Amino acid sequence: MVDLNTVSPKDPAKRYYLALGLEGSANKLGVGIIKHPFLPETGAAAKDNSHDCHVEILANIRDTYVTPPGEGFLPRDTARHHRNWCVRLIKRALLEAGVRDACAELDVICFTRGPGMGAPLHSVALVARTCSLMWQVPLVGVNHCVGHIEMGREITKAKNPVVLYVSGGNTQVIAYSDHRYRIFGETLDVAVGNCLDRFARTLKIPNAPSPGYNIEQLASQCKNKETLVELPYTVKGMDLSMSGILAYIDSLAKDLFRGNKANKVLFDKKTGNTKVTVEDLCYSLQENLFAMLVEITERAMAHVNADQVLIVGGVGSNARLQEMMALMCHDRARGRVHATDERFCIDNGVMIAQAGLLQYRMGNYVKDLSETVVTQKFRTDEVYVSWRN
Amino acid sequence: MSEEITGQVRTYVTDNIPITLISQGAEAVVYTTPIHPYLPIDDSTKGEKYIIKYRPHKRYRHPSIDQALTKHRTVGEARLLSKLSQIEGLQVPKLIACDVYNGCLWLEFLGQDLPQGAGFSNLKNFLWMHAANDPYSNVVRETLLKVGHQIGLLHWNNYTHGDLTSSNIVLVRSQIVDGWEPHLIDFGLGSVSSMVEDKGVDLYVLERAIMSTHSEFADKYNAWIIEGFSNVYKLQGKAGQKKLDELLKRFAEVRMRGRKRTMIG
Amino acid sequence: MTTKTARPAALDHTLTLNVPFETPRQALIASQVLQPDPILKPQDFAVSYAAQGPCLEARFCGRDARVLRVGVSSVIDSLKTIIESLDELDQTGPSSTEASM
16 A cells, blocks of 8 residues: 655645756756656555546656767766756746745656766756755655656556666566566666667767667668678676677777778678668667567566566667567467656656656655765666555 | 467367467467377377477568578577587487478477465575575575586586576476485576677676565575585686686676676566 | 875975965855865865855965966866856846845
8 A cells, every 4th residue: 555645735726746857967958847646546545546647747847968960978078968958948937847846836856866977966966955955845866767667668558567667778578576666687788778888889870869760760771681690699697798789889880980891791802892771770679678678678578477567767768679579479378568758768857757746745855955965876676666565 | 469360370280289388488488288299199298398489470570581591590499409408417308390481399298286376386486485484594595506507517517598587497306315406407597608708698697687586585595596506617626626617607797797787676 | 103204294385375266155155076086096186165255365386387277277177167067057046036026
């Protein structure tokens, strides 16, 4: 039994909660404002309704720090971007949501405490602390991954799915058990999004709207889908490793650009003609990486006997990954795959507000500002999930 | 889904070979059959059962990845089993036949039904059966020491199992004394490895599995398993003790890291 | 006494900044916001904040000029963010309510 109404709304007469969410753990700065109606059925008599809060999204604004092709984003520059934009975004979000008096109307301010890049996280945390003190609104520090999971559950209404969390900084297969989102399998080195980003950098393709999206487009243009470029397949039990794959495909791309005819994977031995295009490389990379992701997800499903999968994180908006996951789920248990669209897959402030508001409603918010120090490493299973059975 | 897969297997083994589904994992489905693949049906094979382990085709992945993986893993498991069966004292199912291109292994059937309708004789059911009356009885202790012994032998010879759980340990009634002989099964994630890390993770996975399914008595059960495990190493003298210390130290580290928490079930 | 020898001679490069705010409340908020973050290398650099009336007093000390410069400039970056938040968002706070009354 979980009572989501342990804390009453700021103005009991209004019968709803309002939360501001601030996200800035990587190159995206997001500000979101959400509303949870005060529902009697989520109160003491309720079972587990944390996936169905009837959330209303009043504002969801994002600004991405985009770097030129071939370049990644550095912590310092990203932090500067967030500092420059954070206040402006909050102002716009408040305006869009029709919040005129933040002090009187907001129940809670939620911000990303980690994991992510230290300097950008810190910039946003400063703003969150300042707003909290000047408006006298409580703060909640949110785990970024839990934010993705809770937003995904709320949007898709998936009650207890196995979660595949795939983004630039994370690759994890997660299942809920006993008040924790437990990590079943994860990457042992680079994250899948990072792997795609870095390959995009080698290919010198644009970073806008996102490197992964551009790789997906190139992959779909592949003309020779029957033949794959053979890449290492590195599933290690429940975990996977991607650094070897990245190093290898990077070297192929470089040989291709250089016209290194000695490489017989790329060039015909006799004629010297190219056998493989950039599109082929993108296609093969996707097929290989995603097969690995789906496989470890299936392992977790078999283990916990689940029939639903929820894909969250930036890479989750990839249509091919969603298609593969759907096939697996169908064949496995006539199960379903849930994926959110790019508004929610990609880092945003709404998801931080959603997870933070759930936590707040359970009475768990910052009592001392020393609890708001950001942390680059913050494991998903460190969070005590009080809002679920 | 299993009907579809069972259909595939039926087409593959033909109607002459009846099959019964017994388990469906993420990677493979397991059937029993009364037919031996090449021995004639006579008194020696009558009433026997055999295992068919089939790795189904996965539609979600590219055909060339699928074929390569199925072949590689079936070959890997077959090779591992044949090597393990040569280790003295180590008990694993005998490999009968293997068709790598169709992802099929034919194995010896191990185990039986436990008394009092307690189900199939894997370690999980065995411990549950005993939990009801005497969880710390002598037969439980003896069996768990032997389980530890089996894993000790596996690790001492530089192999790892990769997925040690109480349902992947099957007990067979001893022919000589009154008791049970544990056999390790399902080496789908097994490998040749001399790394302490892999072995530490192996032990940790089993510890978590015991903890999640038999939590009340887990401390003692795990201690017995480790006792049996350690005995294998200690028999190897100084070098064995040194390796054991190193391994147990890593095991403790892996546990501290708290990764890979095995779920209930 | 080992602590004294382990601690390098002194953090003898010092700087004190006095940052004026519109109200004592704002100065207090700024000091509270800056306070929680730990210093990465406390043996090389230290900082303390105090609100004194409408002023924020920040005292820095570092082992050398470079460390001091880097530390001070990062705090100034943070201060700019805080001040912008106060300037731009405080209208929606109590002051505007008071003003409208």
